Amino acid sequence: MAEVEETLKRIQSHKGVIGTMVVNAEGIPIRTTLDNSTTVQYAGLLHQLTMKTKSTVRDIDPQNDLTFLRIRSKKHEIMVAPDKEYLLIVIQNPCE
C-alpha cells in the first residue's frame, strides 16, 4: 500500500505535473490534488471518453485492450491510465 502512495507522491512532485486524481468505476473521484469542481468535471468527462475508447479498441479486436490514453492539447497533456476498477488521471505540462 505504501508503495502505491509513494508512487503517486512521486508523480505529483514530478516536473510539470499539475494534478493527479483517482476515479472509480462509476466516475466518482476518490483521490485528487485539484479543487472539487475541476476534479468533478475532469472525472465525468474523461470517464466517458475512456469508456468509449476502450469500447472502440475492443470492438476492433476483442483480445486487445486499452493500456493508456494520452490527450495532448495546446496548454497541457492529460494522461489517463485505466485499470480494472479505477482510472488514474494525470495532467502534466510538458516542459517546453
Add this chain to the structure above:
Amino acid sequence: MLPASAKIPLKQLHRQSICIVRGNRKKDEESGTDVVEGTDEWNHSKAAVRPPDQLELTDAELKEEFTRILTANNPHAPQNIVRYNFKEGTYKLIGFVDQLAVHYTQAGNLIPKDSDEGRRQHYRAELAAGSQESAKLIISEENLEEDEEPKELEAEAGSQTDVPAAGAVEKVTEEEMMTPKQPKELKLTNQFNFSDRASQTLNNPLRDRECQMEPPPRTNFSATANQWEIYDAYIEELKKQEKTKEKEKTKTPVAKKAGKMATRKLTSMESQSDDITKVSQAAKIVERMVNQNTYDDVAQDFKYYEEAADEFRDQEGTLLPLWKFQNDKAKRLAVTALCWNPKYRDLFAVGHGSYDFMKQSRGMLLLYSMKNPSFPEYIFSSESGIMCLDIHVDHPYLVVVGHYDGNVAIYNLKKPHSQPSFRSSAKSGKHTDPVWQVKWQKDDMDQNLNFFSVSSDGRIVSWTLVKSELVHTDVIKLKVEGSTTEVSEGLQLHTVGCGTAFDFHKEIDYMFLVGTEEGKIYKCSKSYSSQFLDTYDAHNMAVDAVSWNPYHTKVFMSCSSDWTVKIWDHTIKTPMFIYDLNSAVSDVAWAPYSSTVFAAVTTDGKAHVFDLVINKYEAICKQPVVAKKKNKITHVQFNPIHPIIIVGDDRGHITCLKLSPNLRKMPKEKKGQEVQKGPAVEIAKLDKLLNLVREVKTKT
C-alpha cells in the same frame, strides 16, 4: 317518359302533345322516333324546329334502327365473382351470380292461419267472444254494439265462428268467477294508440369489489452487448471450466481443505486491503508516461538520433549522453556491478557498494528501467556492500550477488521482500574475502540452479541450490606458482593467489579464465581442481576484468590497473594487442554486435571505444563521460540490442550513452556481393587481423 298505351282519355291528350313537343326538343334521337299513335299527323305537319346544338345526322343514320333488348339481368349485379377456395387453395370463379334486385321491402303483419301464432290468436279471439257473450247477459245492453262489433270482426276474421262461439258461451258460463279478469285478457290492444305501463322492481345495489396486490419490485436494467463483452463472457466460462478440471485432478480431501482455507484467506485479505493498492499498475504506467514527457527529447534521441557529424569525422565516433540514473539512497555508494537483463532489454541491475576497504558500509541492489529514469523498479538493500552481480539467462528474475563480507545471496525479483531468498553463511562455506565476481552456470543434472564465485581468498567455489539451500563445492584453489616454501616442520605452505575476475568460455563449457591480483591469468578447467591448463603473465598489477570474445572462440581480453588493455589468443602466451590508456583501466567489455569492437573505461572518467578493423592502434572514440572529473568510472556494459552503453561511476551515478554510427560500423558492401552477417563473418574478420599480427610476430 311518354306513356305508350293507345287508350288515352282526352283530357290527357293535350298534355301528351306538349310532352311530344318537349321530346322533340330533347337532344336524343329516341324521343324523335318514339311517337304516339294519335299524334302522328301533328308531328309530320310540324316544321322541324331544331335547337342550334342538336346532333346533325344523315337520313340513313336517322332511319337506323337500334335494337334494345330488355333482359331480366340486374345491371348492378357483378358479372364475375371470384372466391378463394380454402380446400383447393386457389381462387375460383363462381359461375352463377345472383341477379335479384330488391327495390322495396316491408315486413307485413299477416300470419297464416295454420301456424302456431295464428291458432293462438284464433283461440284468444274465441275466448274473448265467449266472454263478451256472457258479459252481454250480465252487463247492460250498452256494451252490445261494442261486443257485436268485435264479434262481427271475429266473424269476418275467422270462418267457423258459430261453433266456437257456442263453445265460448259454454266456457264463459262455467267461468263466471273469472269474468272480471277475462275482459282484461280479451281486450285487444289498439295497434296505433297504445302504451304499456311497466313497473320496476327494486334493483339490488351493485358494489364493486377490488383487490390490489403490491406490485412486484422493479428495477431498471440496462447493458450493452458488444463483441468484446461476449468475448469476455466466453473467456470467463472457459476459465471456470478449467478451474473445475483442475479441482477434479487434485482430488484429495486434505488438498481440498487447504485450498478452501487459502481461498478464504485470499478473499478476506482482498476485502481488507485498501482500495488504493489496486491502482498500482496504472500508477506505474502513468509514472512512466510522465517521465517520458519530461525526458521526451532524450527518448527521441535514444530512438532516432544518429550523429550526422560522423560522416565528416573520418573514422572517429562519439558517445551521446542520454539518461542519468541515480538514487538518493545510493548516493554515497559506488557502482560496483552492472548487468543488463537478458529478457527485458530495458531493465538493468546495478550493484552498489564500496571499493574502499576503510569505508565499508551497506550495499544496495537497484534495478532500473530505461522507461523510468527517475526511480528504480526494484530496490534491495543489504548490510554488506555488493561487489558483483549476475542475472540468470533462463530465469530473468533471479539475481545472484556477491558481497564484500564474502557472502553470496540470491534475490528473487518476483517476491517483493527486501531480503534475499537464499543466502550463504559462515557455516555454508562463504568466502573469507570479498567476492569479486559471480556467474550463473547452466542447471546441473538435477535441474538445480548453479553458479560460480571467485574471491580474494583464492577459492573458486561452485554453489548449487539444492532444495532451497546453498551447497558449495570448492572447484579450485588458486596457488601462486613457484611460491611454495618449506617450513621447518615439513609442511608446504602455498601462497594463495587472490582471484579478482573470471569469465567462462561461451562454447567450451568447462573452460574458464581467472585473473588474479598478481597480474596473472590462469586458464582453468572445472574438472581439474589442482592444476591450471595454462598461465599467462598478463599484467603488472591486479587484473580487473577478463572477457572472452563473443564471436571468436580463441580470443579474450584483459584489463588492469597498470593502465593497459591486452587482447590474447589463448593458444599463444603473448598478447596480440596491447593498448595503453594513460590511466588505470577499471573495466572492459566486448560489443555484442561486432567481434572487433570493445569499450574500456578508466578512472579518469574517460570511455574509450576501439574498433580493430578500423584502427588497430588507437581508440576511435575517447570521451569523458562522467559529469565531474573526479568521478571514477567503475564499470561499463553494452546493451544486447540497443546501441547504448551504461557506465557506472564511484559516486553512484549511472550514465546511459548512445554509440554514434561510426562506432558501430558493419563491413562495407562490395558491389555485387551480398552483405554477410553472422558470427562466421565476425570470426573471419578477427582472424584476418590476428593472422596479420601473428605474421608480424613470427617475422620479428
